[in-house]
Amino acid sequence: MSNVKELAGRAAAELVRDGMCVGLGTGSTVHFTLVRLAERIRDERLRITGVPTSEDTERKAREFGIPLVELGAVARLDLTIDGADEIDARFDMIKGGGGALLREKVVASISEREAIVVGEDKVVERLGVRFKLPVEVVPFAAPVVARALAKLGAAPSLRKRADGATFVTDNHNWIFDCTFAEGITDARALDGALKRVPGVVETGLFLGLAHVLFVGRADGRVERREK
Numbered sequence: 001m002s003n004v005k006e007l008a009g010r011a012a013a014e015l016v017r018d019g020m021c022v023g024l025g026t027g028s029t030v031h032f033t034l035v036r037l038a039e040r041i042r043d044e045r046l047r048i049t050g051v052p053t054s055e056d057t058e059r060k061a062r063e064f065g066i067p068l069v070e071l072g073a074v075a076r077l078d079l080t081i082d083g084a085d086e087i088d089a090r091f092d093m094i095k096g097g098g099g100a101l102l103r104e105k106v107v108a109s110i111s112e113r114e115a116i117v118v119g120e121d122k123v124v125e126r127l128g129v130r131f132k133l134p135v136e137v138v139p140f141a142a143p144v145v146a147r148a149l150a151k152l153g154a155a156p157s158l159r160k161r162a163d164g165a166t167f168v169t170d171n172h173n174w175i176f177d178c179t180f181a182e183g184i185t186d187a188r189a190l191d192g193a194l195k196r197v198p199g200v201v202e203t204g205l206f207l208g209l210a211h212v213l214f215v216g217r218a219d220g221r222v223e224r225r226e227k
């Protein structure tokens with residue numbers, strides 16, 4: 001069986017053109033995009049600058065020789081390539097499995113195009129049935145936010161690291177992973193309600209942000225879908 005993440009991640013790297021400023025997403029699928037971009041920089045002398053969406057991606061990009069620029073130095077990005085935890089037919093997504101949702105959403109917000117790279121298992125009919133929705137919160141507010149999340153129909157669990165310590169984001173916040181008994185029926189209403197809770201920094205609902213989708217399939221094909 002092909003590596004569905006590698007297929008999708010590498011295919012999307014072909015969207016990048018000489019001179020582009022590119023948002024670099026986070027995760028194990030985007031890892032293959034970074035590998036392919038590094039190859040193109042070496043083999044084709046491709047000239048790009050990248051804005052990383054996490055400290056992890058920043059480290060990898062430096063290691064692979066992808067030139068980086070500070071977010072503050074750019075007003076817009078030509079393209080961002082990022083992963084997703086779930087994506088539906090409208091290209092609405094749950095992201096944040098890797099904990100980088102806040103920086104990913106900021107970078108997406110200034111991108112002309114957002115390309116998403118996933119294996120076929122990430123394409124779903126309804127968001128939130130299989131994957132929990134990450135919600136990034138200010139640590140001080142966590143107990144208050146947990147009660148508010150429950151009132152909105154979520155069962156929140158504080159994200160932990162493998163060693164049992166509380167997971168801390170690159171922005172020094174915490175994450176509640178939220179289960180919804182029936183999945184997410186109205187993502188826009190839920191996103192609005194979550195953002196009105198004081199102490200919520202960002203949600204993993206990425207709505208109307210993706211333009212093109214690369215789906216790696218187990219039979220070795222990559223399906224490209226445009227919004």
Ligand code: 5RP
Pocket residue numbers: 025026027028029030082083084085094095096097098099100101104
């Ligand atoms: C990180 C993310 C990732 O893009 C998402 O979790 C997908 O990761 P992977 O490609 O490793 O499955 O949103 O915050």
